[in-house]
Amino acid sequence: MTDNKEKTILSTRDVHLWYGKKEALHGIDLDFPEKGITALIGPSGSGKSTYLRAINRMHDLEDNVTVTGSFKFKDTDIYAPTTDTVDLRKRIGMVFQQPNPFPFSTYENVAFGLRLAGVKDKAVLDEAVEKALKQSSVWDEVKDNLHKSALGLSGGQQQRVSIARVLATSPELLLLDEPTSALDPVSSHNIEETLLKLRDDYAMIIVTHSMSQASRISDRTAFFLSGDLIEVDETKHIFLDPAKKETQDYVSGRFG
Numbered sequence: 001m002t003d004n005k006e007k008t009i010l011s012t013r014d015v016h017l018w019y020g021k022k023e024a025l026h027g028i029d030l031d032f033p034e035k036g037i038t039a040l041i042g043p044s045g046s047g048k049s050t051y052l053r054a055i056n057r058m059h060d061l062e063d064n065v066t067v068t069g070s071f072k073f074k075d076t077d078i079y080a081p082t083t084d085t086v087d088l089r090k091r092i093g094m095v096f097q098q099p100n101p102f103p104f105s106t107y108e109n110v111a112f113g114l115r116l117a118g119v120k121d122k123a124v125l126d127e128a129v130e131k132a133l134k135q136s137s138v139w140d141e142v143k144d145n146l147h148k149s150a151l152g153l154s155g156g157q158q159q160r161v162s163i164a165r166v167l168a169t170s171p172e173l174l175l176l177d178e179p180t181s182a183l184d185p186v187s188s189h190n191i192e193e194t195l196l197k198l199r200d201d202y203a204m205i206i207v208t209h210s211m212s213q214a215s216r217i218s219d220r221t222a223f224f225l226s227g228d229l230i231e232v233d234e235t236k237h238i239f240l241d242p243a244k245k246e247t248q249d250y251v252s253g254r255f256g
């Protein structure tokens with residue numbers, strides 16, 4: 001850990017979330033450092049995605065969801081009525097399990113957010129697209145076909161283009177919900193390498209079912225169970241000497 005990992009970018013306190021009358025999160029207190037990767041692990045249904053989606057107010061798009069608690073992102077109160085969700089989701093980018101390119105060219109996929117923000121200058125767009133595709137380690141594979149449909153790329157390439165699309169708008173935090181679980185091992189490895197390269201410059205929160213992935217790439221790991229945060233610590237502590245028995249049982253494969 002380096003010093004710049006000590007500053008907090010996001011602090012959440014007493015987070016509760018209900019789907020209708022069903023409480024899915026029971027008071028989560030969790031802080032995230034300004035740089036580096038935090039893994040969220042836990043069995044299916046433990047609330048990992050629910051918590052992740054609460055961070056950039058994705059639940060606003062669903063009916064019947066109630067969120068309480070505080071989410072402080074730098075100086076922004078995420079749930080303040082004055083917080084603009086379009087701007088928030090630019091600052092907090094999200095990558096999903098299924099690569100989800102738009103049915104346009106690779107170039108237009110990556111330029112999308114910038115065009116939305118009103119950038120028209122071709123040289124500016126060209127440069128931003130190239131930079132983002134290089135950051136997501138897919139430039140060499142797509143540079144000769146930038147204006148062909150992104151739907152023609154492999155799943156792993158599409159996922160790296162999805163990451164480039166998010167990076168192009170210069171986010172401050174990246175949320176990744178099982179970004180490799182739909183991919184083959186080689187593509188998963190490429191994504192892991194990409195995330196490792198980005199971790200000195202970005203704060204990232206990744207949900208993963210893979211213990212080996214969490215231990216390979218994350219600095220810190222948070223263990224969720226039945227809508228509670230059981231413990232959070234440096235990844236090596238969570239895997240080698242967790243404080244709680246439930247964590248020990250999960251990381252040693254006794255349930256989940």
Ligand SMILES: Nc1ncnc2c1ncn2[C@@H]1O[C@H](COP(=O)(O)OP(=O)(O)OP(=O)(O)O)[C@@H](O)[C@H]1O
Pocket residue numbers: 019022024042043044045046047048049050051
């Ligand atoms: N849209 C929804 N409506 C109602 N209940 C939901 C909804 N989404 C999730 N839940 C419930 O909330 C709980 C937490 O689900 P969540 O999807 O956050 O778990 P998860 O840890 O991401 O699981 P997985 O590892 O399977 O992705 C579960 O009981 C789930 O059934």
Ligand SMILES: [Mg+2]
Pocket residue numbers: 048049050207
């Ligand atoms: Mg999930």
